[in-house]
Amino acid sequence: MRSIYAVACFAMVMLSGFTACNNDDSIEFTSEQLAYFEKNREYIREKKLEKDENGELVYQQLVKYGDTTLYRVIDRRAEKPEYPTGDQILTYDLEGFLIDGTNFQKKGLIKYPANGLIEGLRGVILDTSIGDSIEAIIPATLGYKYRDNGPVPAGSTLIFNYRVEKN
Template sequence: MKRLLTALLALTLFISCSKDKGASIDYVAKNELEIKEYIAKNNLTAQRSDTGLYYVITNPGTGIQPTASSNVTVAYKGYFTNGTVFDQSTTGISFGLNQVIKGWTEGIPYFKTGGNGILLIPAHLGYGSSSNGPIPGGSVLVFDVKLNSVN
């Protein structure tokens, strides 16, 4: 009888552990709180889109406004809410907005050429729960962006 109880306990633990293995973490609520705290701490006036992207338009720009499928050149600094920089390009890089993370595809079209501001991107619009280079899964990404041109 003791062996049967031990076997049942072991089987129960095995099943509950194997269920957790494939589960992905939902960062939506955690990211929302982290972004709101960052906005408050830095006295930002940010807008929130329906998808959960937050953006601050410092200068809307006066040139061409890109679409989600435009090719653009953007100067940027990418960092976490704690200020740690993970990537930047001061001269600008060119890419198709349909080839980058969803937060950029949605956020860059808020600016016209010459415009700049901040994108606060929750994980579900960035890299999700997967790590990517120096970016841990579930991370909120903050980008200072300047739209240099729509190509």
């Protein structure tokens, strides 16, 4: 009798475990959302090819964390580059935009370690010198991904203008 009870309990646990592991948590997007995602990807494709008056690419490409972030140095203060570490608390004078110009991050100072930032921004910060003024273009996969995040719609490319300073 005990062995039948044990087998029945085991079967119930296994059955509930298999149904709990169901992979049916996929998100269905509307055609408008899919068009928005493609518009954001196209923006990045265009920026990757953008050239200045000398025929040089405007943006550097940083491949890190599984995708490509674009950035350019607008102004360089330091004569000798000084690269931050991920756990170092830094002060960022930061402002963020969507590709249509919508400001989702008002310009202001924040203090934070780079490791606590979204992957794309963290990658650029750790790859550029303290004191540099930077424009970074972050794909959705390295930003807030394909979920809404307050004023940032799912699938948004993020554009940050910032300068990093030590505390």
